[in-house]
Amino acid sequence: MKREQCGGCGGPDLKTVLDLGSSPLADTFVTDREESAAAQRYPLTMVQCQQCFLAQIGDVIPDELLWTEDFGYYSSTSPSLLKHFSAYADWAIRGTSMLRGPLVVEVGCNDGILLRHFDEAGYRTLGIEPATGPASVAAGLGLEIVTEGLTLALADKLTRQHGLASLVLANNVAAHVSDLPDFLAGLRALLRPDGYLVLEVQDYEALMLGHGFDMLYHEHRFFYDRASLGLALRRAGLDIISTSKVATQGGSLRVVAQQVPIPWRGAYQNGSPTPAQIGLGAQRRADAIRLNLVRMLGEMAGPRTTIAAYGAPAKATTLLHWTGAHNFIDFAADTTPAKIGRFLPGTCIEILDAATCPTPDVYLVTAWNYLPDIIRREGAFLANGGRFIVPLPVPVVI
Numbered sequence: 001m002k003r004e005q006c007g008g009c010g011g012p013d014l015k016t017v018l019d020l021g022s023s024p025l026a027d028t029f030v031t032d033r034e035e036s037a038a039a040q041r042y043p044l045t046m047v048q049c050q051q052c053f054l055a056q057i058g059d060v061i062p063d064e065l066l067w068t069e070d071f072g073y074y075s076s077t078s079p080s081l082l083k084h085f086s087a088y089a090d091w092a093i094r095g096t097s098m099l100r101g102p103l104v105v106e107v108g109c110n111d112g113i114l115l116r117h118f119d120e121a122g123y124r125t126l127g128i129e130p131a132t133g134p135a136s137v138a139a140g141l142g143l144e145i146v147t148e149g150l151t152l153a154l155a156d157k158l159t160r161q162h163g164l165a166s167l168v169l170a171n172n173v174a175a176h177v178s179d180l181p182d183f184l185a186g187l188r189a190l191l192r193p194d195g196y197l198v199l200e201v202q203d204y205e206a207l208m209l210g211h212g213f214d215m216l217y218h219e220h221r222f223f224y225d226r227a228s229l230g231l232a233l234r235r236a237g238l239d240i241i242s243t244s245k246v247a248t249q250g251g252s253l254r255v256v257a258q259q260v261p262i263p264w265r266g267a268y269q270n271g272s273p274t275p276a277q278i279g280l281g282a283q284r285r286a287d288a289i290r291l292n293l294v295r296m297l298g299e300m301a302g303p304r305t306t307i308a309a310y311g312a313p314a315k316a317t318t319l320l321h322w323t324g325a326h327n328f329i330d331f332a333a334d335t336t337p338a339k340i341g342r343f344l345p346g347t348c349i350e351i352l353d354a355a356t357c358p359t360p361d362v363y364l365v366t367a368w369n370y371l372p373d374i375i376r377r378e379g380a381f382l383a384n385g386g387r388f389i390v391p392l393p394v395p396v397v398i
């Protein structure tokens with residue numbers, strides 16, 4: 001399962017840029033305490049190809065272990081994502097309003113958080129989502145969903161049935177695929193020659209320089225910056241026509257791409273800073289964060305102090321196992337029905353319903369990417385003497 005060659009270009013030279021020890025699978029939430037505690041751990045490293053500079057996970061876990069019925073991520077449970085994707089739909093509908101033949105395909109549509117807006121606006125839509133739980137929620141909204149991962153073969157089959165798409169959307173999914181060149185070829189094959197592809201990916205630069213180290217877990221097989229994403233798309237015959245930064249997931253890139261007639265093969269072209277520079281010092285910064293966080297938790301912990309995790313995101317599993325912070329946590333509070341009553345992977349920490357759980361003395365904000373939202377909502381908790389430990393980008397107590 002150790003990666004021997006680059007998943008983007010096949011290059012043989014992979015350099016380790018971050019090592020966070022070992023961790024269980026971050027989105028597998030089981031109902032049994034013992035089974036949770038005994039969950040298999042896998043090495044958690046990030047490596048970078050020295051040929052195309054694509055950053056990637058060092059150990060590749062097979063799809064069938066990652067996308068099980070215990071997969072717990074439903075996008076629509078986070079209020080700020082609802083807002084994000086509603087604004088995204090408005091933006092995309094305005095930008096593509098001149099196109100005829102309005103088929104919109106979303107790859108990795110999760111519970112339909114974005115695609116539903118296109119359906120409501122009168123577009124023909126098709127969702128592709130291999131995670132069965134979120135896919136059935138999307139289907140329950142009346143959306144047509146194919147419960148499979150995208151491959152070139154699937155894209156060819158779908159275009160024969162539905163025609164080519166004017167707009168192909170792929171958000172937070174290019175990180176998750178096992179065969180990247182085949183996936184990108186599939187995206188290209190779905191598109192009309194004049195159609196647009198919009199991709200959102202978590203930004204490798206924001207992750208490394210903005211200390212989103214907990215975004216490293218096995219579901220995320222690839223980490224893109226503008227240059228390495230552009231290169232991977234170019235190899236697949238897709239050209240970026242615009243790039244913008246968006247705030248989701250601790251910092252993401254949104255790119256719009258179109259088909260180029262002939263796939264291009266070439267070397268890495270200069271960007272700034274270079275992807276190789278982005279990784280410099282990451283290990284030392286990660287180690288400093290770990291020590292500071294554990295010291296803070298140690299100072300706050302005590303027999304009469306309850307410490308809970310605010311949220312049970314996938315990234316909490318990386319944070320807790322990498323730092324050892326799970327030893328301080330009494331329970332986790334989350335709003336996702338599919339996670340409530342289950343356990344944080346690899347621990348005996350139960351996930352309680354955020355609406356009804358007891359109020360702890362301290363929250364470790366594991367869903368730190370929603371901090372502004374959380375502070376706005378939890379004014380009474382803070383006013384009553386409650387404390388937040390925000391672990392990243394640098395640990396602080398508020």
Ligand code: JHZ
Nearest residue numbers: 073078172219311312313314315333334335336367370
């Ligand atoms: P959130 C997932 O990461 C996993 P995660 C996946 N691999 C991916 O790529 C990204 O998303 C896009 C809860 N919550 O969005 C809801 C509260 O309880 O940061 C969620 O369980 N109360 C597919 O899992 C979790 O926290 C709140 O007030 O790291 C947030 O998960 C809020 C705001 C959230 O993604």
Ligand code: ZN
Nearest residue numbers: 006009049052
């Ligand atoms: Zn490579």
